[in-house]
Amino acid sequence: MxxxxxxxxxxxxxxxxxxxxxxxxxxxxxxxxxxxxxxxxxxxxxxxxxxxxxxxxxxxxxxxxxxxxxxxxxxxxxxxxxxxxxxxxxxxxxxxxxxxxxxxxxxxxxxxxxxxxxxxxxxxxxxxxxxxxxxxxxxxxxxxxxxxxxxxxxxxxxxxxxxxxxxxxxxxxxxxxxxxxxTFKEEVETDWFGEQVDLCGGSASMVMNAFETLVEAGYQPEIAYFEVLHELKLIVDMIQRYGVAGMYRRVSETARYGGLTRGPMVMDASVKEKMKKALKMIQDGTFNQEWISDYQKNGKNSFDRFMKQIEAHQIETVGKNMRKMMWPDSTE
Known part of the structure:
Protein backbone atom coordinates (compact mmCIF):
# COMPACT_ATOMS: atom_id res chain seq x y z
CA MET A 1 0.00 0.00 0.00
CA THR A 183 12.20 6.23 -4.40
CA PHE A 184 14.84 8.11 -6.37
CA LYS A 185 14.99 5.22 -8.85
CA GLU A 186 11.24 5.08 -9.35
CA GLU A 187 10.91 8.85 -9.75
CA VAL A 188 13.54 9.27 -12.44
CA GLU A 189 12.58 6.20 -14.47
CA THR A 190 8.85 6.90 -14.47
CA ASP A 191 9.39 10.63 -15.03
CA TRP A 192 11.57 10.10 -18.09
CA PHE A 193 9.25 7.39 -19.40
CA GLY A 194 6.20 9.65 -19.12
CA GLU A 195 7.98 12.52 -20.85
CA GLN A 196 9.19 10.36 -23.70
CA VAL A 197 6.29 8.09 -24.62
CA ASP A 198 3.25 10.01 -23.41
CA LEU A 199 3.38 13.58 -22.13
CA CYS A 200 5.81 15.16 -24.60
CA GLY A 201 7.15 12.74 -27.19
CA GLY A 202 4.18 10.43 -27.58
CA SER A 203 1.42 13.03 -27.57
CA ALA A 204 3.24 15.42 -29.92
CA SER A 205 4.08 12.62 -32.37
CA MET A 206 0.50 11.31 -32.24
CA VAL A 207 -0.92 14.77 -32.96
CA MET A 208 1.45 15.39 -35.87
CA ASN A 209 0.75 11.99 -37.43
CA ALA A 210 -3.01 12.48 -37.07
CA PHE A 211 -2.73 15.93 -38.66
CA GLU A 212 -0.71 14.57 -41.60
CA THR A 213 -3.23 11.75 -42.12
CA LEU A 214 -6.14 14.18 -42.49
CA VAL A 215 -4.26 16.68 -44.67
CA GLU A 216 -2.90 13.96 -46.96
CA ALA A 217 -6.47 12.71 -47.35
CA GLY A 218 -7.49 16.13 -48.70
CA TYR A 219 -8.97 17.82 -45.64
CA GLN A 220 -8.27 21.48 -44.89
CA PRO A 221 -5.25 21.95 -42.57
CA GLU A 222 -7.18 24.39 -40.40
CA ILE A 223 -9.97 21.87 -39.79
CA ALA A 224 -7.41 19.14 -39.12
CA TYR A 225 -5.70 21.43 -36.59
CA PHE A 226 -8.94 21.95 -34.69
CA GLU A 227 -9.80 18.26 -34.63
CA VAL A 228 -6.49 16.70 -33.64
CA LEU A 229 -4.70 19.43 -31.65
CA HIS A 230 -6.99 22.17 -30.35
CA GLU A 231 -9.66 19.88 -28.94
CA LEU A 232 -7.11 17.56 -27.32
CA LYS A 233 -6.86 19.85 -24.29
CA LEU A 234 -10.58 19.49 -23.59
CA ILE A 235 -10.23 15.70 -23.49
CA VAL A 236 -7.05 15.75 -21.42
CA ASP A 237 -8.68 18.09 -18.91
CA MET A 238 -11.56 15.64 -18.52
CA ILE A 239 -9.20 12.67 -18.12
CA GLN A 240 -7.21 14.54 -15.48
CA ARG A 241 -10.35 15.54 -13.56
CA TYR A 242 -12.51 12.42 -13.96
CA GLY A 243 -10.22 9.59 -15.13
CA VAL A 244 -10.37 7.68 -18.42
CA ALA A 245 -13.78 6.13 -17.76
CA GLY A 246 -15.10 9.48 -16.54
CA MET A 247 -13.99 11.11 -19.78
CA TYR A 248 -15.82 8.50 -21.84
CA ARG A 249 -18.99 9.12 -19.83
CA ARG A 250 -18.80 12.82 -20.69
CA VAL A 251 -18.38 12.67 -24.48
CA SER A 252 -20.97 11.89 -27.11
CA GLU A 253 -22.06 8.30 -27.67
CA THR A 254 -20.44 8.34 -31.12
CA ALA A 255 -17.15 9.60 -29.68
CA ARG A 256 -17.40 7.02 -26.93
CA TYR A 257 -17.97 4.07 -29.27
CA GLY A 258 -15.41 5.27 -31.82
CA GLY A 259 -12.77 5.87 -29.16
CA LEU A 260 -13.37 2.57 -27.42
CA THR A 261 -13.17 0.53 -30.63
CA ARG A 262 -10.63 2.45 -32.75
CA GLY A 263 -8.29 3.65 -30.00
CA PRO A 264 -6.90 0.16 -29.37
CA MET A 265 -6.69 -0.35 -33.14
CA VAL A 266 -4.26 2.57 -33.45
CA MET A 267 -2.46 2.28 -30.10
CA ASP A 268 -2.06 -1.47 -30.40
CA ALA A 269 0.28 -4.10 -28.96
CA SER A 270 3.09 -3.05 -31.28
CA VAL A 271 3.00 0.45 -29.77
CA LYS A 272 3.17 -1.02 -26.27
CA GLU A 273 6.21 -3.08 -27.29
CA LYS A 274 7.91 0.13 -28.44
CA MET A 275 7.03 1.72 -25.12
CA LYS A 276 8.66 -1.23 -23.33
CA LYS A 277 11.77 -0.71 -25.46
CA ALA A 278 11.89 2.98 -24.51
CA LEU A 279 11.49 2.05 -20.83
CA LYS A 280 14.27 -0.51 -21.06
CA MET A 281 16.61 2.11 -22.54
CA ILE A 282 15.89 4.30 -19.52
CA GLN A 283 16.32 1.50 -16.98
CA ASP A 284 19.62 0.18 -18.36
CA GLY A 285 21.18 3.65 -18.70
CA THR A 286 21.21 3.77 -22.52
CA PHE A 287 19.20 6.98 -22.67
CA ASN A 288 21.21 8.55 -19.85
CA GLN A 289 24.49 7.89 -21.68
CA GLU A 290 23.08 9.09 -25.00
CA TRP A 291 21.76 12.31 -23.44
CA ILE A 292 24.99 13.06 -21.57
CA SER A 293 27.09 12.39 -24.67
CA ASP A 294 24.93 14.59 -26.89
CA TYR A 295 24.83 17.39 -24.33
CA GLN A 296 28.59 17.29 -23.75
CA LYS A 297 29.13 17.51 -27.50
CA ASN A 298 26.45 20.03 -28.45
CA GLY A 299 25.16 21.65 -25.25
CA LYS A 300 21.79 23.35 -25.70
CA ASN A 301 22.20 22.90 -29.45
CA SER A 302 21.40 19.21 -28.88
CA PHE A 303 17.76 20.05 -29.56
CA ASP A 304 18.24 22.14 -32.71
CA ARG A 305 18.03 19.45 -35.38
CA PHE A 306 14.81 18.11 -33.90
CA MET A 307 13.20 21.48 -33.20
CA LYS A 308 13.88 22.73 -36.71
CA GLN A 309 11.92 19.80 -38.15
CA ILE A 310 8.95 20.53 -35.91
CA GLU A 311 9.04 24.28 -36.49
CA ALA A 312 9.01 23.68 -40.25
CA HIS A 313 6.03 21.31 -40.04
CA GLN A 314 2.73 22.46 -41.52
CA ILE A 315 0.93 21.99 -38.21
CA GLU A 316 3.12 24.74 -36.74
CA THR A 317 2.61 27.24 -39.55
CA VAL A 318 -1.14 26.60 -39.56
CA GLY A 319 -1.23 26.58 -35.77
CA LYS A 320 0.35 30.02 -35.41
CA ASN A 321 -2.37 31.55 -37.57
CA MET A 322 -5.12 29.64 -35.78
CA ARG A 323 -3.87 30.67 -32.35
CA LYS A 324 -3.56 34.29 -33.47
CA MET A 325 -7.22 34.13 -34.57
CA MET A 326 -8.36 32.75 -31.20
CA TRP A 327 -6.00 34.74 -28.96
CA PRO A 328 -5.04 37.96 -30.80
CA ASP A 329 -2.99 39.31 -27.90
CA SER A 330 -0.92 36.16 -27.36
CA THR A 331 2.79 36.06 -28.12
CA GLU A 332 4.78 32.97 -29.07
Whole structure:
Protein backbone atom coordinates (compact mmCIF):
# COMPACT_ATOMS: atom_id res chain seq x y z
CA MET A 1 0.00 0.00 0.00
CA UNK A 2 1.44 3.36 -1.03
CA UNK A 3 2.29 5.71 1.86
CA UNK A 4 0.68 9.14 1.72
CA UNK A 5 0.58 12.27 3.85
CA UNK A 6 -1.93 15.12 4.08
CA UNK A 7 -1.64 18.53 5.71
CA UNK A 8 -2.66 17.39 9.18
CA UNK A 9 0.01 14.67 9.15
CA UNK A 10 2.97 17.07 8.95
CA UNK A 11 4.26 19.57 11.51
CA UNK A 12 6.00 22.51 9.85
CA UNK A 13 7.59 23.51 13.17
CA UNK A 14 10.10 20.67 12.76
CA UNK A 15 12.03 22.68 10.16
CA UNK A 16 11.03 26.22 11.20
CA UNK A 17 14.51 26.88 12.62
CA UNK A 18 16.38 25.53 9.58
CA UNK A 19 17.59 27.67 6.70
CA UNK A 20 16.65 26.49 3.23
CA UNK A 21 18.84 27.65 0.35
CA UNK A 22 17.02 27.43 -2.96
CA UNK A 23 19.68 27.12 -5.65
CA UNK A 24 18.32 28.52 -8.90
CA UNK A 25 15.45 30.89 -9.58
CA UNK A 26 13.95 29.59 -12.80
CA UNK A 27 10.39 28.33 -13.19
CA UNK A 28 10.54 25.87 -10.27
CA UNK A 29 13.02 27.82 -8.15
CA UNK A 30 10.90 30.95 -8.29
CA UNK A 31 7.67 29.14 -7.38
CA UNK A 32 9.13 26.95 -4.66
CA UNK A 33 11.16 29.70 -3.00
CA UNK A 34 8.12 31.97 -2.80
CA UNK A 35 5.83 29.23 -1.50
CA UNK A 36 8.34 28.25 1.19
CA UNK A 37 8.84 31.89 2.20
CA UNK A 38 5.10 32.54 2.33
CA UNK A 39 4.72 29.47 4.56
CA UNK A 40 6.95 31.16 7.12
CA UNK A 41 10.12 29.19 6.48
CA UNK A 42 13.60 30.73 6.48
CA UNK A 43 14.52 30.87 2.79
CA UNK A 44 17.57 32.26 1.06
CA UNK A 45 18.31 32.07 -2.67
CA UNK A 46 21.67 31.07 -4.13
CA UNK A 47 22.53 32.37 -7.60
CA UNK A 48 25.38 33.33 -9.85
CA UNK A 49 25.96 37.00 -9.10
CA UNK A 50 25.93 38.03 -12.75
CA UNK A 51 22.83 36.02 -13.57
CA UNK A 52 19.57 37.65 -14.69
CA UNK A 53 17.57 36.15 -11.81
CA UNK A 54 19.46 37.97 -9.06
CA UNK A 55 17.45 41.19 -9.23
CA UNK A 56 14.17 39.32 -9.72
CA UNK A 57 14.71 37.27 -6.57
CA UNK A 58 15.57 40.42 -4.61
CA UNK A 59 12.44 42.15 -5.90
CA UNK A 60 10.41 39.17 -4.67
CA UNK A 61 11.71 39.82 -1.17
CA UNK A 62 14.40 37.16 -0.91
CA UNK A 63 17.84 37.37 0.64
CA UNK A 64 20.05 36.56 -2.34
CA UNK A 65 23.60 35.26 -2.04
CA UNK A 66 26.18 33.62 -4.22
CA UNK A 67 25.81 29.84 -4.36
CA UNK A 68 28.81 29.16 -2.07
CA UNK A 69 27.57 31.73 0.48
CA UNK A 70 24.05 30.29 0.42
CA UNK A 71 25.36 26.75 0.91
CA UNK A 72 27.52 27.84 3.84
CA UNK A 73 24.52 29.40 5.61
CA UNK A 74 21.96 26.72 4.78
CA UNK A 75 20.88 23.62 6.64
CA UNK A 76 18.99 22.36 3.58
CA UNK A 77 20.34 22.99 0.07
CA UNK A 78 17.44 22.65 -2.37
CA UNK A 79 18.92 22.29 -5.87
CA UNK A 80 16.57 23.56 -8.60
CA UNK A 81 18.95 24.36 -11.45
CA UNK A 82 18.71 22.49 -14.79
CA UNK A 83 19.69 18.81 -14.70
CA UNK A 84 22.63 19.06 -17.03
CA UNK A 85 24.49 21.74 -15.06
CA UNK A 86 23.92 20.24 -11.61
CA UNK A 87 27.07 18.10 -11.60
CA UNK A 88 29.39 20.98 -12.47
CA UNK A 89 27.75 23.44 -10.07
CA UNK A 90 27.84 20.83 -7.30
CA UNK A 91 31.52 20.05 -7.89
CA UNK A 92 32.63 23.68 -8.06
CA UNK A 93 30.26 25.57 -5.75
CA UNK A 94 28.10 23.32 -3.57
CA UNK A 95 30.26 20.34 -2.59
CA UNK A 96 33.13 22.39 -1.14
CA UNK A 97 30.63 24.11 1.17
CA UNK A 98 28.94 21.00 2.55
CA UNK A 99 29.28 20.08 6.20
CA UNK A 100 28.10 17.02 8.05
CA UNK A 101 24.41 17.10 8.89
CA UNK A 102 23.31 19.34 6.05
CA UNK A 103 20.76 18.09 3.51
CA UNK A 104 20.95 18.01 -0.26
CA UNK A 105 17.42 18.34 -1.61
CA UNK A 106 16.18 17.86 -5.16
CA UNK A 107 12.95 17.99 -7.15
CA UNK A 108 14.21 15.41 -9.65
CA UNK A 109 16.26 12.32 -8.91
CA UNK A 110 18.47 12.05 -12.00
CA UNK A 111 21.65 13.62 -10.60
CA UNK A 112 21.74 11.22 -7.65
CA UNK A 113 20.33 8.11 -9.34
CA UNK A 114 22.78 8.29 -12.26
CA UNK A 115 25.72 9.38 -10.06
CA UNK A 116 26.18 12.72 -11.77
CA UNK A 117 26.57 13.96 -8.19
CA UNK A 118 28.44 11.76 -5.71
CA UNK A 119 27.56 13.19 -2.32
CA UNK A 120 29.37 12.37 0.94
CA UNK A 121 27.90 9.90 3.43
CA UNK A 122 27.44 12.44 6.22
CA UNK A 123 24.60 14.46 4.68
CA UNK A 124 20.90 13.78 4.12
CA UNK A 125 19.79 13.34 0.51
CA UNK A 126 16.10 14.00 -0.02
CA UNK A 127 13.59 14.78 -2.77
CA UNK A 128 10.33 16.70 -3.02
CA UNK A 129 9.03 16.61 -6.58
CA UNK A 130 5.87 18.63 -7.29
CA UNK A 131 3.84 17.01 -10.05
CA UNK A 132 3.28 20.14 -12.06
CA UNK A 133 5.11 23.07 -13.68
CA UNK A 134 6.37 25.87 -11.47
CA UNK A 135 3.61 28.23 -12.56
CA UNK A 136 1.02 25.72 -11.33
CA UNK A 137 2.91 25.11 -8.07
CA UNK A 138 2.70 28.84 -7.33
CA UNK A 139 -0.83 29.36 -8.66
CA UNK A 140 -2.44 26.55 -6.66
CA UNK A 141 -0.61 27.65 -3.50
CA UNK A 142 -1.92 31.20 -3.87
CA UNK A 143 -5.41 29.79 -4.34
CA UNK A 144 -5.15 28.17 -0.91
CA UNK A 145 -4.58 24.67 -2.22
CA UNK A 146 -1.43 23.03 -3.61
CA UNK A 147 0.20 20.82 -6.20
CA UNK A 148 0.69 17.19 -5.10
CA UNK A 149 4.27 16.00 -4.72
CA UNK A 150 6.09 12.71 -4.59
CA UNK A 151 8.78 12.45 -1.93
CA UNK A 152 11.75 10.25 -1.17
CA UNK A 153 14.73 9.90 1.14
CA UNK A 154 17.88 8.48 -0.45
CA UNK A 155 20.23 8.94 2.50
CA UNK A 156 19.23 9.62 6.12
CA UNK A 157 22.40 10.60 7.96
CA UNK A 158 20.74 12.76 10.62
CA UNK A 159 17.78 10.40 11.18
CA UNK A 160 15.63 13.46 10.57
CA UNK A 161 15.63 13.38 6.78
CA UNK A 162 11.93 12.59 6.61
CA UNK A 163 11.12 15.58 8.84
CA UNK A 164 13.00 17.78 6.40
CA UNK A 165 11.40 16.18 3.35
CA UNK A 166 7.84 16.45 4.60
CA UNK A 167 8.45 19.93 6.00
CA UNK A 168 9.47 21.17 2.56
CA UNK A 169 6.46 19.43 1.02
CA UNK A 170 4.14 21.17 3.48
CA UNK A 171 5.89 24.50 2.90
CA UNK A 172 5.27 24.14 -0.82
CA UNK A 173 1.58 23.52 -0.18
CA UNK A 174 1.79 19.97 -1.48
CA UNK A 175 0.38 18.31 1.63
CA UNK A 176 -2.85 20.24 1.06
CA UNK A 177 -3.35 18.13 -2.06
CA UNK A 178 -1.48 15.03 -0.96
CA UNK A 179 2.06 13.66 -0.89
CA UNK A 180 3.09 10.16 -1.96
CA UNK A 181 6.25 8.22 -1.05
CA UNK A 182 8.50 7.01 -3.86
CA THR A 183 12.20 6.23 -4.40
CA PHE A 184 14.84 8.11 -6.37
CA LYS A 185 14.99 5.22 -8.85
CA GLU A 186 11.24 5.08 -9.35
CA GLU A 187 10.91 8.85 -9.75
CA VAL A 188 13.54 9.27 -12.44
CA GLU A 189 12.58 6.20 -14.47
CA THR A 190 8.85 6.90 -14.47
CA ASP A 191 9.39 10.63 -15.03
CA TRP A 192 11.57 10.10 -18.09
CA PHE A 193 9.25 7.39 -19.40
CA GLY A 194 6.20 9.65 -19.12
CA GLU A 195 7.98 12.52 -20.85
CA GLN A 196 9.19 10.36 -23.70
CA VAL A 197 6.29 8.09 -24.62
CA ASP A 198 3.25 10.01 -23.41
CA LEU A 199 3.38 13.58 -22.13
CA CYS A 200 5.81 15.16 -24.60
CA GLY A 201 7.15 12.74 -27.19
CA GLY A 202 4.18 10.43 -27.58
CA SER A 203 1.42 13.03 -27.57
CA ALA A 204 3.24 15.42 -29.92
CA SER A 205 4.08 12.62 -32.37
CA MET A 206 0.50 11.31 -32.24
CA VAL A 207 -0.92 14.77 -32.96
CA MET A 208 1.45 15.39 -35.87
CA ASN A 209 0.75 11.99 -37.43
CA ALA A 210 -3.01 12.48 -37.07
CA PHE A 211 -2.73 15.93 -38.66
CA GLU A 212 -0.71 14.57 -41.60
CA THR A 213 -3.23 11.75 -42.12
CA LEU A 214 -6.14 14.18 -42.49
CA VAL A 215 -4.26 16.68 -44.67
CA GLU A 216 -2.90 13.96 -46.96
CA ALA A 217 -6.47 12.71 -47.35
CA GLY A 218 -7.49 16.13 -48.70
CA TYR A 219 -8.97 17.82 -45.64
CA GLN A 220 -8.27 21.48 -44.89
CA PRO A 221 -5.25 21.95 -42.57
CA GLU A 222 -7.18 24.39 -40.40
CA ILE A 223 -9.97 21.87 -39.79
CA ALA A 224 -7.41 19.14 -39.12
CA TYR A 225 -5.70 21.43 -36.59
CA PHE A 226 -8.94 21.95 -34.69
CA GLU A 227 -9.80 18.26 -34.63
CA VAL A 228 -6.49 16.70 -33.64
CA LEU A 229 -4.70 19.43 -31.65
CA HIS A 230 -6.99 22.17 -30.35
CA GLU A 231 -9.66 19.88 -28.94
CA LEU A 232 -7.11 17.56 -27.32
CA LYS A 233 -6.86 19.85 -24.29
CA LEU A 234 -10.58 19.49 -23.59
CA ILE A 235 -10.23 15.70 -23.49
CA VAL A 236 -7.05 15.75 -21.42
CA ASP A 237 -8.68 18.09 -18.91
CA MET A 238 -11.56 15.64 -18.52
CA ILE A 239 -9.20 12.67 -18.12
CA GLN A 240 -7.21 14.54 -15.48
CA ARG A 241 -10.35 15.54 -13.56
CA TYR A 242 -12.51 12.42 -13.96
CA GLY A 243 -10.22 9.59 -15.13
CA VAL A 244 -10.37 7.68 -18.42
CA ALA A 245 -13.78 6.13 -17.76
CA GLY A 246 -15.10 9.48 -16.54
CA MET A 247 -13.99 11.11 -19.78
CA TYR A 248 -15.82 8.50 -21.84
CA ARG A 249 -18.99 9.12 -19.83
CA ARG A 250 -18.80 12.82 -20.69
CA VAL A 251 -18.38 12.67 -24.48
CA SER A 252 -20.97 11.89 -27.11
CA GLU A 253 -22.06 8.30 -27.67
CA THR A 254 -20.44 8.34 -31.12
CA ALA A 255 -17.15 9.60 -29.68
CA ARG A 256 -17.40 7.02 -26.93
CA TYR A 257 -17.97 4.07 -29.27
CA GLY A 258 -15.41 5.27 -31.82
CA GLY A 259 -12.77 5.87 -29.16
CA LEU A 260 -13.37 2.57 -27.42
CA THR A 261 -13.17 0.53 -30.63
CA ARG A 262 -10.63 2.45 -32.75
CA GLY A 263 -8.29 3.65 -30.00
CA PRO A 264 -6.90 0.16 -29.37
CA MET A 265 -6.69 -0.35 -33.14
CA VAL A 266 -4.26 2.57 -33.45
CA MET A 267 -2.46 2.28 -30.10
CA ASP A 268 -2.06 -1.47 -30.40
CA ALA A 269 0.28 -4.10 -28.96
CA SER A 270 3.09 -3.05 -31.28
CA VAL A 271 3.00 0.45 -29.77
CA LYS A 272 3.17 -1.02 -26.27
CA GLU A 273 6.21 -3.08 -27.29
CA LYS A 274 7.91 0.13 -28.44
CA MET A 275 7.03 1.72 -25.12
CA LYS A 276 8.66 -1.23 -23.33
CA LYS A 277 11.77 -0.71 -25.46
CA ALA A 278 11.89 2.98 -24.51
CA LEU A 279 11.49 2.05 -20.83
CA LYS A 280 14.27 -0.51 -21.06
CA MET A 281 16.61 2.11 -22.54
CA ILE A 282 15.89 4.30 -19.52
CA GLN A 283 16.32 1.50 -16.98
CA ASP A 284 19.62 0.18 -18.36
CA GLY A 285 21.18 3.65 -18.70
CA THR A 286 21.21 3.77 -22.52
CA PHE A 287 19.20 6.98 -22.67
CA ASN A 288 21.21 8.55 -19.85
CA GLN A 289 24.49 7.89 -21.68
CA GLU A 290 23.08 9.09 -25.00
CA TRP A 291 21.76 12.31 -23.44
CA ILE A 292 24.99 13.06 -21.57
CA SER A 293 27.09 12.39 -24.67
CA ASP A 294 24.93 14.59 -26.89
CA TYR A 295 24.83 17.39 -24.33
CA GLN A 296 28.59 17.29 -23.75
CA LYS A 297 29.13 17.51 -27.50
CA ASN A 298 26.45 20.03 -28.45
CA GLY A 299 25.16 21.65 -25.25
CA LYS A 300 21.79 23.35 -25.70
CA ASN A 301 22.20 22.90 -29.45
CA SER A 302 21.40 19.21 -28.88
CA PHE A 303 17.76 20.05 -29.56
CA ASP A 304 18.24 22.14 -32.71
CA ARG A 305 18.03 19.45 -35.38
CA PHE A 306 14.81 18.11 -33.90
CA MET A 307 13.20 21.48 -33.20
CA LYS A 308 13.88 22.73 -36.71
CA GLN A 309 11.92 19.80 -38.15
CA ILE A 310 8.95 20.53 -35.91
CA GLU A 311 9.04 24.28 -36.49
CA ALA A 312 9.01 23.68 -40.25
CA HIS A 313 6.03 21.31 -40.04
CA GLN A 314 2.73 22.46 -41.52
CA ILE A 315 0.93 21.99 -38.21
CA GLU A 316 3.12 24.74 -36.74
CA THR A 317 2.61 27.24 -39.55
CA VAL A 318 -1.14 26.60 -39.56
CA GLY A 319 -1.23 26.58 -35.77
CA LYS A 320 0.35 30.02 -35.41
CA ASN A 321 -2.37 31.55 -37.57
CA MET A 322 -5.12 29.64 -35.78
CA ARG A 323 -3.87 30.67 -32.35
CA LYS A 324 -3.56 34.29 -33.47
CA MET A 325 -7.22 34.13 -34.57
CA MET A 326 -8.36 32.75 -31.20
CA TRP A 327 -6.00 34.74 -28.96
CA PRO A 328 -5.04 37.96 -30.80
CA ASP A 329 -2.99 39.31 -27.90
CA SER A 330 -0.92 36.16 -27.36
CA THR A 331 2.79 36.06 -28.12
CA GLU A 332 4.78 32.97 -29.07
Missing amino acids: VKTWKDSDVNLDLIKNQTIAVIGYGIQGNAQANNLKDSGLNVIVGLQESGPSWKKAQQDGHKVLTIPQACQQADIIHILIPDMVQAQVYKELIGPNLKAGKALSFSHAAAIHWNWIQAPKDVDIIMVAPKGPGSKVRETYQQGFGTPSIVAVYQDYTKKAWERTLGIAKGLGSTRAGVIET
